[in-house]
Amino acid sequence: MANTGKAFIVSRGELQSLFDAVIARGFMPVGPIVRDGAIVYDELRHVQDLPEGWTEDQDAGTYRLKRRDDKALFGFNNGPHSWKQYLFPPRSKLWQGEKTEDGGFTVEEAEDTEKPFAFIGVRACDLHAIQVQDKVFMSDRHPDPLYAGRRGKALVIVVNCGQAATTCFCTSMNTGPRAQGGFDLALTEVLDGDDHYFVAEPGSTAGFSLLAEVPHTEADKDNVAAALECTARAEQQMGRKIDVSGVKELLYRNYDNERWDALEKRCLACGNCTMACPTCFCSKVEDVTDLTGDHAERWREWDSCFTMDFSYIHGGSVRPTTRSRYRQWLVHKLATWQDQFATSGCVGCGRCITWCPVGIDLTEEVRLIREREKD
Template sequence: MVASICHAREVAKREPTILGREGLSALLDTLRANGYQLVGPVVRAGAIAYEAIAGLDDLPAGWSDSQEPGRYRLSRNDSPALFAYTVGPQSWKKFLPGAVTTLWQAKRQPDGGFVIAEPPTAAGNYAFIGVRPCELAAISIQDRVLQGGEYCSTAYLARRQKNFLLAVNCTRPGGTCFCHSWGTGPKASANFDLVLTELLSPPGQRFLLEIGSATGAEIAVQIPQQIASPHELAESAQLLERASHQMGRTLATAGVKELLARNIEHPHWESVAERCLGCANCTMVCPTCFCTTLSDTTNLTGDQAERVASWDSCFTLAYSYLHGGSVRSSRQARYRQWLTHKLSNWFAQFGEAGCVGCGRCITWCPVGIDLTAEVGAL
């Protein structure tokens, strides 16, 4: 159980410890032995993806990435490093609860009526391995959206209730990263069970382990580890301090809410629209974008129906369709809606920004539109 908004628990205070590679392997095995399905980073189709993993050997050892607007490349070297890359196109929303969720099914009855039944909720006791600080922030934002209000998504709630978060601090930010601007990284500060910092200095690869929740502490006591030395603590702090100065991008977050709010009409929106393809990539890769559409369908005979929720994007025309046409028919209005929602309206709705500085929307934009630059141009 994570220290979520619903179930904050007293966290046992413990000294940071050090694990070797075997220790980390034992940690993953212990999570599995405690009933968790492990999901972690793997190399798929030339990118880091999040998939089910069996253990340590499935992690992308020696891989690192380079990211720029509209560009992503993976490369491999001899390093034993397991976390020398930043985030790929996928985020943990792939499992929370995922791109497509069946909400209910309906069946016609002999008397002409119909009955509606909810399918059993696929709970899934997921342990997420290698969650980055920006992604912890994104999960916490989605918590507020999807389970913090009067109504909540039951599929999301079911997944989050039994969700272990093994975080990894970022010692090597990417070219499109700007978490430091939001204060969401590169060091995890909340909303995790355990967090690792990977150290590669002599005498060799090891992981600083810190505890973030009671559940994390219960798992941690089951694995062999040593108290971290002052030298190791200093090295970890130094790596994270250095990382915070190596962000590929920065965003002037102070006053950004007001900046967007007073620039609903601005010639720059037209300039973005000239480049924007309206492809919706940015919303699909964004770890906080939560919009879904609901589709109602029947089988061929027409006597069974179901409702499915699937990810939607404010960049589609259908998103704002009202009888007679779409409210936001121009691309500039759709880009404005997205950016203004993320950086301004989100504050009014949920008390914070809808951006964590992960840089995915910049990297995966086919034409390299850079959120930080667009804000800078307003």
């Protein structure tokens, strides 16, 4: 089933030893925890930190945490956070400079002092999102040192989805629910009566050697079938779909579709979708000085194509209307991204649908654009 052709069983009771092995290797494990009424990502130390017995209801503009009737550790779908906050932090110092006596200035590059991250519980769609951002930040010509440094050292432990939210559409984007590769270790959580175990598939030498430190057995045919059944169930539950056939050409043909006018009325231009999106990568750079002007720093911060400053050039913003900014976002995500990076910018995680304060749904918008074109 895995690209390695090897599957193993790690029992629920032995999962802590996986955490211990990760920590012993000097990684900072980050993954899902319950906080402030949602499942967010933060530092993990113990299996008890995981959202045991929690899940959520999601729909356009709404998310509600709720109890499960079992003790699944990963029985939920994507929350408000994504892994980009670790690889491409919201705010980071690029360099600082000091004025020198001869009228020049020194430049000191900022150092990244974070420990290497171990991402625990990466979903297949989010693994694709990381790979999409790899193309942005790790191109041969312009690699980003902070991103490339963190990404190169990061350990990726996937957890395949055993369920889908109503906002999920990874099957449409061909990104899930089962991760096919690009991870160090992939787990599928199986709950079968009193049986609670993980089917583990190493995807790299690091994954194999990590698993070697965790008590495990070889998976039998039934275990493998149970794991496949989990992701098949998620596929069945997929709450949304999007027809992406010829979507690039569709959007290029429809710069004047009437749906953009409807979005002008509805979209808040608040930027939530771009912040929640695991592939959105835009940033701005700000220079700050101290009161003397002798010390200056250059900082990079997340930015959004929904702000006026984003497209500001001398004389004004290039995209002054919300209509033009929403169109820029959607057309980039689904169409121009393909020309730019040879991949879609959307992985079907559904975050932009759930975390839009007024519930704008891009799958619905694409459907309506397609429909209106025919009229």
